[in-house]
Amino acid sequence: ELKVEQNPLFLSMQEGKNYTIYCNYSTTSDRLYWYRQDPGKSLESLFVLLSNGAVKQEGRLMASLDTKARLSTLHITAAVHDLSATYFCAVDSNSGNTPLVFGKGTRLSVIA
Amino acid sequence: GAGVSQSPSNKVTEKGKDVELRCDPISGHTALYWYRQRLGQGLEFLIYFQGNSAPDKSGLPSDRFSAERTGESVSTLTIQRTQQEDSAVYLCASSPTGSLGYTFGSGTRLTVV
Numbered sequence: 001e002l003k004v005e006q007n008p009l010f011l012s013m014q015e016g017k018n019y020t021i022y023c024n025y026s027t028t029s030d031r032l033y034w035y036r037q038d039p040g041k042s043l044e045s046l047f048v049l050l051s052n053g054a055v056k057q058e059g060r061l062m063a064s065l066d067t068k069a070r071l072s073t074l075h076i077t078a079a080v081h082d083l084s085a086t087y088f089c090a091v092d093s094n095s096g097n098t099p100l101v102f103g104k105g106t107r108l109s110v111i112a
Numbered sequence: 113g114a115g116v117s118q119s120p121s122n123k124v125t126e127k128g129k130d131v132e133l134r135c136d137p138i139s140g141h142t143a144l145y146w147y148r149q150r151l152g153q154g155l156e157f158l159i160y161f162q163g164n165s166a167p168d169k170s171g172l173p174s175d176r177f178s179a180e181r182t183g184e185s186v187s188t189l190t191i192q193r194t195q196q197e198d199s200a201v202y203l204c205a206s207s208p209t210g211s212l213g214y215t216f217g218s219g220t221r222l223t224v225v
Contacts, residue, residue, distance in 0.1 A: 033213050042216045099145060104154040
């Protein structure tokens, strides 16, 4: 059974600081997804990582994937208040359309 | 439509009543998924439809839950004899065949009182 673990689950950080969210998963997979969810809203796709060593960046967020370690990281650079949200990673274990397994999410709060 | 549409957006129901939630996926998306999100929690997979194949119902928590999909179009999730623990946001997502990642709807917030 595929399991996905995120840490930390809660993160309070000051504006301007850097931090990393970790996503570990239990079985072989080369497809990992990061989503953002604002309070009361649905999920918005941030990154799709498809291979070992993949790195993608969008603004102050950078995601990477190490399939050998079964680990993805979401790095936040110089945080701003607008990044406050819950971030989920998700993994699927096969090619094609199989249900994604989600982590529990990391609730990020960026404070002045 | 332009996105995944879910209705109603909010539903309050009395314990023991049946409810029906609707999801209208993006046109042409063959795969459709239902997830449940309890307050402050992650997403719990419920059921998955792929084209005309038999649905993957492995995530349905009890036989009170069922879902139907008409071809590659609208899906309805039915919860019979609702219980308070059914209170959650029910999210629907769709994707094209072989796609990478989903497009989510805005969800239906179900409250059982």
